[in-house]
Amino acid sequence: PLSLLSIAPPQWLGSEMTPADQQQPVAFRIHPDTAAAAGLGAGELAWVENERGRVCGKVRLAETERRDTLVFPRGKWLGSGSSINLLTCDRVSKVGNGASYYDTRVRIYPADEDMS
DSSP states (O other): OEEEEEEOOTTSSTTOOOHHHHTSOEEEEEOHHHHHHTTOOTTOEEEEEOSSOEEEEEEEEOTTSOTTEEEEESOOOGGGTOOGGGTSOSOBOTTTTOBOGGGOEEEEEETTSOOO
8 A cells, every 4th residue: 555645735825725626636646656556647547545435536647756655635625525534534643633644545546447
């Protein structure tokens, strides 16, 4: 499994995306080798899932990312169906008393595969 990392996009204060941004598929970043191992290419739709839920989004390749991580932007609302909160557990982190984004593990696979 991959470690789920979450970042606040630099163009928004905190993690608030606009209503228009909620309509777009979430775009997550992974290393090209990780994508290739999962049978994925740039711009393809993929499922990111774990035992808590799954989210469909677009693959963005980034050579700068670690091969064991998936970087998922914050800011999608639950109603969008693309919120990172669909993948994280209801647990407070030991450091900062925030969401446990960095303790979350996920897997990724092509959206055309039905793994349920």
